[in-house]
Amino acid sequence: MNDDRPVPVSISPAWRRDFPYEAVSEEEVTRREFARYLVLGAGTMAAADVGLAIWTQLRTINTGEPRAIVALAAVPIGDTHLFRYPGADDPAILVRFGDTDVVAFSQKCTHLGCVVYFEANEQRWHCPCHEGNFEARTGAVVSGPPTRPLGRIDVEVRDDGQIWALGRHA
Amino acid sequence: MRASDRRRRTSSAVTLYVIVLVAFQVFLITVAVEAFQTDDERLAWATAIISVGLAGAAAAFLRYLRP
Numbered sequence: 001m002n003d004d005r006p007v008p009v010s011i012s013p014a015w016r017r018d019f020p021y022e023a024v025s026e027e028e029v030t031r032r033e034f035a036r037y038l039v040l041g042a043g044t045m046a047a048a049d050v051g052l053a054i055w056t057q058l059r060t061i062n063t064g065e066p067r068a069i070v071a072l073a074a075v076p077i078g079d080t081h082l083f084r085y086p087g088a089d090d091p092a093i094l095v096r097f098g099d100t101d102v103v104a105f106s107q108k109c110t111h112l113g114c115v116v117y118f119e120a121n122e123q124r125w126h127c128p129c130h131e132g133n134f135e136a137r138t139g140a141v142v143s144g145p146p147t148r149p150l151g152r153i154d155v156e157v158r159d160d161g162q163i164w165a166l167g168r169h170a
Numbered sequence: 171m172r173a174s175d176r177r178r179r180t181s182s183a184v185t186l187y188v189i190v191l192v193a194f195q196v197f198l199i200t201v202a203v204e205a206f207q208t209d210d211e212r213l214a215w216a217t218a219i220i221s222v223g224l225a226g227a228a229a230a231f232l233r234y235l236r237p
Contacts, residue, residue: 031181031182031185031235032181032232032235034185035184035185035188035231035232035235036232038185038188038189038192038228039188039225039228039229039232041192041195042188042191042192042195042224042225042228042229043225043229045192045195045196045198045199045221045225046195046218046221046222046224046225048199048202049195049198049199049202049214049217049218049221049222050218050221050222052202052203052205052206052214052217052218053202053205053211053214053215053217053218055206056205056206056209056210056211056214057211057214057215061209148208
């Protein structure tokens with residue numbers, strides 16, 4: 001039997017003919033499901049925010065115990081001395097400005113944690129990673145990307161001729 | 171405008187709104203980490219409260235989407 005009726009042709013978009021590959025279940029993601037995934041992500045991030053808040057509330061920051069750092073006579077005026085405080089993984093640096101005029105800071109830049117060093121000519125702490133600069137005596141931000149001052153370490157010169165670190169500020 | 175068109179536009183708008191909320195939450199994550207690093211408890215809790223509110227709002231918008 002001769003049938004002259006046209007054979008039905010499935011109509012598909014041009015891109016489907018050019019790219020005739022399908023991923024498993026790619027047709028099954030509805031808009032609602034997509035939004036549900038987003039809400040799931042939003043809930044996860046909210047939980048993370050709450051967790052960070054709880055962690056921030058409950059943690060204790062080691063600000064250090066008073067201890068001797070170095071003999072005052074071992075640090076010439078205008079010179080610096082590297083040490084670790086409050087822990088062995090916390091680099092710190094002190095500079096002696098005068099007879100008993102000593103200041104100390106955490107050596108970690110408050111931008112991304114690079115090590116800062118003292119520039120005597122400019123009277124500032126300099127971070128070479130991103131050109132951050134801090135005021136020599138206060139550690140306040142002078143220029144560059146950091147937004148927070150350097151972590152200050154209280155120091156004093158005691159009668160035994162030693163420079164003591166008393167504690168670190170956050 | 172036909173009812174089906176209106177529903178489709180509504181669901182598109184809701185999906186877009188949820189995307190904006192989630193994007194804002196990504197920003198809030200960075201704020202929370204910053205608060206953690208600076209030990210700023212008030213900022214950390216404020217961020218957490220806003221983030222929970224946004225997640226709740228995003229969940230509430232789901233009811234406007236067709237099943």
